[in-house]
Amino acid sequence: MNHEKIKKGIIQLIKKSQTELPKDVIYALKKAYKSETGIAKKQLNSILKNIELSKKTKHPMCQDTGIQTFFVNVGVNSPYISEIRDLIVTSVRIATDEIPLRPNTVDPISGINNMDNTGDYIPIINWNLIDGDDIEITALPKGGGSENMSKLSMFKPEVGIEGIKDYIVEEMIKAGGNPCPPTIVGVGIGGGADLSLKLGKKSLLRPVGNRNSNKEIAKIEEELIDRINKSGIGPMGLGGKTTVLDVHIEKAHRHPASLAVGISVQCWADRRAKMIIHADGSWEVK
Amino acid sequence: MGGEIISEYHLTLPIESNIIKKLRIKDVLYISGNLFTARDEAHKLMLKIDKIPFEISSMALYHCGPLMKKNGDNWKVISAGPTTSSRMELYEEDFIKKSGINLIIGKGGMFSDIQKSLQKYICVYASYTGGVGALAAEKIEKVIDVFWLEKLGMPEATWILKVKEFGPLIVSMDSEGNSLYNNHNKNE
Numbered sequence: 001m002n003h004e005k006i007k008k009g010i011i012q013l014i015k016k017s018q019t020e021l022p023k024d025v026i027y028a029l030k031k032a033y034k035s036e037t038g039i040a041k042k043q044l045n046s047i048l049k050n051i052e053l054s055k056k057t058k059h060p061m062c063q064d065t066g067i068q069t070f071f072v073n074v075g076v077n078s079p080y081i082s083e084i085r086d087l088i089v090t091s092v093r094i095a096t097d098e099i100p101l102r103p104n105t106v107d108p109i110s111g112i113n114n115m116d117n118t119g120d121y122i123p124i125i126n127w128n129l130i131d132g133d134d135i136e137i138t139a140l141p142k143g144g145g146s147e148n149m150s151k152l153s154m155f156k157p158e159v160g161i162e163g164i165k166d167y168i169v170e171e172m173i174k175a176g177g178n179p180c181p182p183t184i185v186g187v188g189i190g191g192g193a194d195l196s197l198k199l200g201k202k203s204l205l206r207p208v209g210n211r212n213s214n215k216e217i218a219k220i221e222e223e224l225i226d227r228i229n230k231s232g233i234g235p236m237g238l239g240g241k242t243t244v245l246d247v248h249i250e251k252a253h254r255h256p257a258s259l260a261v262g263i264s265v266q267c268w269a270d271r272r273a274k275m276i277i278h279a280d281g282s283w284e285v286k
Numbered sequence: 287m288g289g290e291i292i293s294e295y296h297l298t299l300p301i302e303s304n305i306i307k308k309l310r311i312k313d314v315l316y317i318s319g320n321l322f323t324a325r326d327e328a329h330k331l332m333l334k335i336d337k338i339p340f341e342i343s344s345m346a347l348y349h350c351g352p353l354m355k356k357n358g359d360n361w362k363v364i365s366a367g368p369t370t371s372s373r374m375e376l377y378e379e380d381f382i383k384k385s386g387i388n389l390i391i392g393k394g395g396m397f398s399d400i401q402k403s404l405q406k407y408i409c410v411y412a413s414y415t416g417g418v419g420a421l422a423a424e425k426i427e428k429v430i431d432v433f434w435l436e437k438l439g440m441p442e443a444t445w446i447l448k449v450k451e452f453g454p455l456i457v458s459m460d461s462e463g464n465s466l467y468n469n470h471n472k473n474e
Binding site: 038039042043046047049050053054057059061062063064065100101102103104113143144145148176177235236238239268269 | 369420441
C-alpha cells in the first residue's frame with residue numbers, strides 16, 4: 001500500500017537528517033578545520049570525526065535530536081494532499097522508536113513528556129502550496145541549545161540597517177559558546193514579529209555559502225560573517241577564527257511604524273534532508 | 287586568536303586534589319572511570335534528598351541528556367554529547383558542596399559565581415565539543431546504572447556511565463579562577 005511506502009520514506013528522511021550532514025556544511029567545516037589551530041582545531045576535529053561516525057553507525061550525530069521540523073511544498077494535484085499531515089506525524093512516532101530519537105516533546109504546563117516527539121502543534125510543519133502532483137519535504141530538526149539563542153527585536157524604523165547589523169553582531173557575541181558554534185545565523189528583517197522569526201528560520205534552508213540573490217543583502221551577509229568571526233568566540237566558544245559558518249538574511253516588507261528583526265540560530269550540526277513523493281507513491285530521499 | 291594547547295593529561299577517576307590543582311585552562315584531558323549525568327531536574331532532586339544513592343565523589347559530573355535504547359534488560363548509549371551548562375548555574379555551587387565532586391564536564395561554560403566556587407572547592411570545569419553525540423557514545427564502555435528514570439525521563443535521569451579515554455576535553459575553567467570564556471570580545 002502506498003501509505004506504508006510513503007511512511008517508510010519519511011522515516012528514511014528523518015534518519016538521513018539525523019545521521020548525515022549536507023555536503024555544503026561538511027565543506028564549510030573542513031575549510032574551518034584547515035584555517036584553525038590549537039584548541040579550535042581540536043573542536044573541529046572532534047566534529048568531523050563525529051560526522052563520519054554518525055554516518056557509519058547510523059546513530060544520530062547529536063543526542064539532542066531536536067524538535068522535528070518540516071517545510072513541506074505540497075503539489076495541489078498530489079493524491080496524498082489530505083493524508084500527508086497524518087503520514088508525517090505517524091512517521092515521527094515510528095522513527096522515535098526505530099532510529100531512535102530522544103523523546104523531546106514536553107507539555108509546558110504539566111511537564112509530562114509525550115515520549116514520541118509529537119504533541120500540541122508538534123512536529124512543526126510549515127506548509128506551502130506549489131503546482132503539480134509532487135510533495136517535497138525538507139526535514140530541519142532543531143536542537144534546544146541553538147533554538148534558545150533565538151532573538152526578536154521590534155526596532156523603531158529610524159534604527160536603520162546599521163543598527164540592525166550591530167544588534168545581530170552583539171547578540172551572537174552574547175550567545176558565546178551556547179548555540180554550539182560555528183553556527184549558521186538566519187535573520188528575518190521586516191514583516192512583523194512572527195514573520196521575521198519565520199523568515200529567519202526559513203533562511204536556514206539555504207545551503208551554506210549561498211548568498212542572497214539581492215546584491216545589497218548579500219553584501220550585508222558578508223559583512224556580518226566577517227564581523228562575527230572577528231569576535232574570536234570560535235568553535236564551541238573556546239576561542240578561534242570561526243564563530244559562524246554563514247549568515248543568511250531574508251526580508252519582508254514592513255509596516256511603516258515597525259522594524260522587526262528575528263534571529264534563528266542553527267548549531268554546526270545543520271541537519272537538513274529532502275524528499276520528494278511522486279503521485280504514484282514512489283519517493284526519493286536526497 | 288585560537289588558544290594553543292598547554293598539556294595533555296590521561297587521567298583515571300577519582301582524580302586526586304593535587305592533580306586537579308595543577309590543571310590549567312587550555313589543558314587537554316582524556317578521562318577514564320565513571321561519570322554520572324545530571325541536568326537541571328537531577329540537580330534539583332539530588333539537592334533535596336538526604337543521601338545520594340551512589341558513590342558520587344568518586345565520579346565526574348557530566349552535563350548530558352543522553353539518547354539511550356533498551357535492548358532486553360540492558361541499556362545502550364546511542365548518542366551522548368554534552369548539554370548547555372549555563373542552565374545548571376543556579377544549582378552548581380550547592381551541588382559541588384554537597385557532592386564533593388572535583389570535575390565537571392559540559393559545554394558553553396558557566397558564569398555567575400561558579401568560578402569562585404571552583405576555587406573554593408578545588409574543582410575544574412572541562413568542555414567537551416557540543417553535538418558530538420556519536421563520538422561520545424563510542425567512548426562509553428558500559429551503562430552501570432540509572433536513577434530516577436521513571437520520574438525524570440530519559441534525558442533528565444541520572445545515568446552512571448563507565449568511560450574510557452573520554453575526550454578530548456578542554457579545561458576551560460580552572461581552580462585558580464581562570465576561564466577561557468572570559469577571553470572573548472577583544473576585537474569588537
